[in-house]
Amino acid sequence: MLISLGHSCQTRFIIDIMGGESQRRMPFDFNITTRQALVNALQTNGASLRQCPERAATFVTQAEGRQGVEIEGLYFWHDYPLAEDKLALRCDWRDDIDRVNEKYAALWQRFAAHARSDEAKTFFLSNTQHNLDQFAAEPADFAGRFGLGLAAFEEISAALDAFGARNYRLLFLSRTIREVEETAEVNDRRLDHRFSGKLSLRPDPAILSRLFANIDGLCLAGACGSYDGSGKLVKAISDRAAIIYRLENGTAVPHGTLFAAGGELAAAFEGRDQVFQASNRGRGLQFSNGVEWLRD
Template identity: 45%
Template sequence: MGKDISVLISLGFSNQTRLVIEQLGANLAAMPFDKEVITRADLINALQSDGSSLSQSHRPGRCDDGTGHAACWRRFAKVVRSKVRKTFVLSNADHGLRAFAVDDADFDRTFGLGRSTYEELTDELEKFGARNYSITFLSRSLDEIEETAALCDPKLDHRFVGTLSLWPDAKAAASLFSAFDEPSLAGACGAYDRSEKIIQAVTSDVAIIYKMAGGKRKPLGCLTRLNGGFAAFFEGRDKVYMAVGAERGLYFSNGVRWMKDAPAP
């Protein structure tokens, strides 16, 4: 089931998250984490300090509409603690984020969206008084998707999107928050091209695309539904393609066709 996009709130890690929300025309009220680079520690400290850590750091926490830090934070806190249905969006897909980490391990600590980040964030949101919310993670790492899938938490919608430019493709953004109709992901799951590729659902909204190599499955990308078809996200920068399903395969917008294996007799 698609999510209500009327209230989407960016929690970072960069202003790309806000730009995705703007592309959807959702919740245009400015919030404290819309601008600048926000690390995992910045976010947790802000929740723990009721926003005061933002005003004490080099990031002013001033909203895009010119609202000062204190008023901007009050707006955020009021919505978070209200009964209004809301979705917090957190992304590490911005290609520019890599410049803020010294190596891959530092990136994982600073901007990772694995299980530990989710558990820490939900714990702090509960302490902060957050109500009636869900969380969407937009990850550049397929490993993070597999890690959180084991949680089976209905509050979390975790999507692999690869590495995206600051202004990602509007259709790609729409696929992450659209109201879903047919076809279901179940129809796209299975083996393709003589079992060279395998598509396996991990939730009702996300399927992982695997490539077989040396008898082992290697994560290659993710598939999600979009306006009667699918959107496929692959590793690399802006590797996003629309796809339609036919009886015998998947046809991608870049001209590639995958043929579905016949069912075993």
């Protein structure tokens, strides 16, 4: 069972595309949730999700001009009616607060029952939605609000444990290679951390099949080494992931990741929707976009 913990509604869209559309809604499915808001919800047993006019504030995205309701780092992005322009909140949106509170109280009850049960479950977080940076002032602010590095794993897993969550794993899908590198030496088999770069709001199913196929059967044997006249370097950082480096003037610059997917390899590169199937055959690596790297 996959349960979204945020950080955006893209996580739920991915779950649906992967075959979870029949799953009933959970509290973090269709909003923007900062790490602080997630931890606060767990620590207060959902009480922090309760809204009142005094706590609610409006937020407007800089690029799109879309308006929504924010309460302490949680953006209720699809719960309140919009005006005819589909950008501004309707002037009477506060009339819906009681309805929204009733809905989230029921969602939290459902979430808590699943989290504390003995059934196997995976809590899924991603920060890969291409426009998620509209909810942060600058890169450093984004890392603090939506980062999925080592600090995020430690803080979120501790909050889940204190909440009473049982028999769970954490799946992180990151937009930066650095975050994957940070957690490479985490000695906790509950964490599966993958890099995809930025993804469109509703990712191509083919991309998702490459990212998540054979999620437990990772094998990178034979794919590591240098390629293209020492222009590229593939180096395993754990039994679960290898980092692809681009060599620039003798300096290795992180460029992507390589991992197993359904008996083949998949590579994800920085940028948007840059996830390709890779074949470790013959003289080197061959990618589904037609690129080939030859071994040195």
